[in-house]
Amino acid sequence: MVMMQTAVLGTLRRDVINAVGIDRARSLFYRTGWSQGQRYAELVRKRFRQDDLTAALAAGPRLHTMEGFVKVSTKRFEFDIKRGHYHGEFHWHDSTEAVEHMRAFGVSDCPTCWMQVGAPAGFTTALLGQPVIFREVECMGQGAERCVVIGRNAAAWGNEVPELELFAPATVKPRNQPWNPATEPPQNREGTTPHAIIGKTAGIERARRLVERVAGYAEPVLFLGEPGTGKEFFARRLHELSSVANGPFVTVNCDAYAGDHADRPMFGEGGAMERAKGGTLFLNDVSSLPKPIQSQLAATLGAETKTSAAVRVVSACSGRLRDFVESGAFRADLYFRLSLLPIVIPPLRDRRDDVPMLIDHFLHRHSKAHGKPLRGISVDARDLLLRYDFPGNVRELSNMIERGVIYSEPGGDLEISHIFTGIEQMPEFVEVLHASGRIVRRSTAGGARTSFGSRTFDEMEEETYRAALLAADGNVSAAARALGLSRAKLDYRLAKLGIARRT
Ligand SMILES: [Zn+2]
Numbered sequence: 001m002v003m004m005q006t007a008v009l010g011t012l013r014r015d016v017i018n019a020v021g022i023d024r025a026r027s028l029f030y031r032t033g034w035s036q037g038q039r040y041a042e043l044v045r046k047r048f049r050q051d052d053l054t055a056a057l058a059a060g061p062r063l064h065t066m067e068g069f070v071k072v073s074t075k076r077f078e079f080d081i082k083r084g085h086y087h088g089e090f091h092w093h094d095s096t097e098a099v100e101h102m103r104a105f106g107v108s109d110c111p112t113c114w115m116q117v118g119a120p121a122g123f124t125t126a127l128l129g130q131p132v133i134f135r136e137v138e139c140m141g142q143g144a145e146r147c148v149v150i151g152r153n154a155a156a157w158g159n160e161v162p163e164l165e166l167f168a169p170a171t172v173k174p175r176n177q178p179w180n181p182a183t184e185p186p187q188n189r190e191g192t193t194p195h196a197i198i199g200k201t202a203g204i205e206r207a208r209r210l211v212e213r214v215a216g217y218a219e220p221v222l223f224l225g226e227p228g229t230g231k232e233f234f235a236r237r238l239h240e241l242s243s244v245a246n247g248p249f250v251t252v253n254c255d256a257y258a259g260d261h262a263d264r265p266m267f268g269e270g271g272a273m274e275r276a277k278g279g280t281l282f283l284n285d286v287s288s289l290p291k292p293i294q295s296q297l298a299a300t301l302g303a304e305t306k307t308s309a310a311v312r313v314v315s316a317c318s319g320r321l322r323d324f325v326e327s328g329a330f331r332a333d334l335y336f337r338l339s340l341l342p343i344v345i346p347p348l349r350d351r352r353d354d355v356p357m358l359i360d361h362f363l364h365r366h367s368k369a370h371g372k373p374l375r376g377i378s379v380d381a382r383d384l385l386l387r388y389d390f391p392g393n394v395r396e397l398s399n400m401i402e403r404g405v406i407y408s409e410p411g412g413d414l415e416i417s418h419i420f421t422g423i424e425q426m427p428e429f430v431e432v433l434h435a436s437g438r439i440v441r442r443s444t445a446g447g448a449r450t451s452f453g454s455r456t457f458d459e460m461e462e463e464t465y466r467a468a469l470l471a472a473d474g475n476v477s478a479a480a481r482a483l484g485l486s487r488a489k490l491d492y493r494l495a496k497l498g499i500a501r502r503t
Contacts, residue, residue, distance in 0.1 A: 006069070010100030012410050016371055017105070026114050027166055028371045029097075033118025034167050035369060040119070041126035053081050056127055060120060061090060070095045070116055070147070084130040088151040092116065098141035112141030113149075120151055121163065130154075133163045195237040198361050199354035203346035207234070214341045215241035220301070222286075222338050223316040225345030228393030231316035232284060234345060239280040244312055247279025255288040266293055273300065276311045283315035286338065287324045291331070298334040313338065348390040348397065355386055358394065362401035363414070370405055377404070377414040384416055388424065422458065462497050465490070469499075 017025040040063060044056045057079055061072040070092040079086040092113065101112040111117075117134040124132040131154035138144040154161045197208045214221055215238050223231040232251065239249045252272045265271040272281060283289070289297070301313065315338050317324075324330035348355070359377060367374045377385075381404070390396050403421075404414035465479070472478035480490040 006096040006100060008410075009096070010103060012372065013097070013100055014104040015410070029114035030118040030163070030166055032369070032371055033115035034122035035118075036115075037119040037122025037124070038126045039122075041123045044123075045127070053127055057081075057086075057124065060123055061088075063123075064116075064120060067119075069097060070113070079128070081128065084128055084153070086124055086128055086130070086132045086151060086153055087156075088120075090149045090151070092140075092147035092149055095140050095147050098139055098147065101141045107143045108139070108141040110142070111136035111139035111147070113139055113147055116147075117149065118167075120149075121167070124151060125167075131161075131164055131167075133157055133161055195233055195240055197234065197237055198357055199351055200357070201346075201351040201353050203344075204351050204354060207343055207345050210341075210343045211238050212241060214238070214343075216243060217341070218243075218312055219340050220313045220315065220338045221341045221343060222321065223314070223343050223345060224321070225316075225318065226347045226393055227318045228395035229345040229347055230394050231318070231345060232282065234343070235280070235282045235314045235316065238314060239282075239312075242280065242312060244279050248276055249280045249282065250276040251282045251284055254283055254285045257290055257293055258288055267296055267300065273311060278310055280312045280314055283313065283338075285318065286315040287317050287319060287321055287330055289330075291329075294331045294334050298331055298337065301334075301337050348393045352386070355397070356382070358397055359385060359401065362398050363405070366398075366402040366405040370402075372405055372408075372410050374405060374408060375411060375413050378416070381414055381416045381419055385419070458497065461493070462499060465494060465497070465499055 013025070013029070016028060020028070041056075044059060044063070047056075058077075061074050061077070064070065065072045071094050073091045073093065074088070075091060076087065076089040078088070095113045095116060097113045097116055101108055113136055117136055121132060121134045124134075132151055133154050134149055134151040135157070136147050136149050138146075138148040140147050154164055197204065197211070199205070199208075211234060221235075221238060223234050225231050236249060239245060250272050252266065257266070267273050321330060321335060321339065325332050325335045348358075359382065363374065363377060385397070385400070392399070400419045401414070404418040407418040408414050464483070468479040468483050469476070472482060476490060476494070477487050480487045483490065485493075
C-alpha cells in the first residue's frame, strides 16, 4: 500500500484539472483508479489461491476502506459468480477526493470521486470477468452529506456506458460475452504500437526478428524465458502482428488448473479454447498444466487440420519444458506440438545495454499512467540501476520505476530511495581513489556480469563514506568535496548512519 498525503494528491489533482481541463482530468483519474483496482484484484487473487472468488469479491469494500481515501459502509451487496451478476450500493463517508475537489474548486455540479469509482470498477471487473461499472448518485463534492455509490454490471446501466470506452476501448465486446479486461489502461492513444519490443542488444534483436518472422503462420509458438522477462508481452506482440490480430487474445494461467479447480473450463462451451476462436490462446506457464488437460489439449490440437485451425496456440514456460518431458510431468507429443517454433527471451542481466532505454520507457509510461509529471531520474539512481542484477528481470525494473514514480515528488527526479526498498541484493563496489583525488566507484567486474554480495544500500553507502573519509585523512570537508556532496549533506548522512568522525 502506498501512503500519499491527501493534500499532495489534492494539489496534483488540482494541477492536472487546470492543465488538461475537467473532462480529460476525470478520464485520467478514472483510469488511474481502474488500473489500481485491477492491481488489487491481482494481489487478492494471489492471496486467495483456492480461486475463492466469493471471499475476494466480499473483501472489496473492506480493501477500499483500508486504502484510506473513503470510509465505505455497505447498504446492499449481492453477487453471483456463476451468472456473473453484481449489484452493490454503498455510502462513502469522508471522501478525500471530494474534500480536495471542494478545497480547490468549491462545490461541484457533478460527482467528484473519480479515482474512487474507478478503483472498485477495475477490481470487480477483473475478479468477475465481466465489466462492472460504479457510479456516484450523490457526492460530497456536490454538497451531499456523503457519497452514494452504485455498482452494477455494465449491461444493467443501459446503452449509455461511456466508462467502458474509457477503460478499455479495444476490448469491449457485445454483452453477455465473457470479457477479458485490459490489465493496463490503454497506451496506444497516439497510435504507437502497444507492445513494441524495446531493446537493441543481440539477444533481444534476435527474439524480435523471430517474432516477426513466425507471426504470419498459424503454427504454435513457445516462448522460453525466466520469470519477468516478458513472455506474455511477446505473445501479445505476436498476436498484434498475426493475421488474427483482430480476434481475441485469451490468456490461460495453467497453474490455475492444478488440483482441478479452475474457475473456467478449458474446453467446451464458454471454455478458453472456444473464447479464443479466431484469435490467440496463450497458455502461460504451460508446464503446470495437469496431465488430463494435457491429453485433451494434445487430442484437440491433433484433430485440427490446417483449414479449421481457428485458434492460434502460443505457450510460455519459464524453465526448460524438455526437462518436464524427461521427468514424465509433461506429455512428449504435446511438447513437440507446442514447441514447433521456440523463441528464447534473454534475462535482463544478459542485455544490460538495454537498461537505459527501458528506464526511459517505463518512466514515461508510468508517469503517464499515474498522471504524474516528472523531470527524470537522478544520476545516482540511474547509475545504480545500471549495475543492478535484476533477478526479477524486466518486470522488476518496471516495478522499481513505477514505485519511484509513485514515491517521488511531482515534477522532481526519481531518487535511489524512491526505487530501492533496501531488500535488493546490491552490486559490490570497489572504491578507487582516482588520480584527480576523487573517489570513483567502480563495479568489480567492469561492466560485465558481476558477482553480487548481499549488502544493502545503507551498508554500501556507509562504506563509500568511510573510504572517502579515510582518503581525506578524516577531513569531512575534503571527503564531501571528493564525493561531490555539500559538507552539510555529508554531515547529515554521517550522523544518520552513525559514523563517527574526527573534526
Ligand atoms: Zn463523491
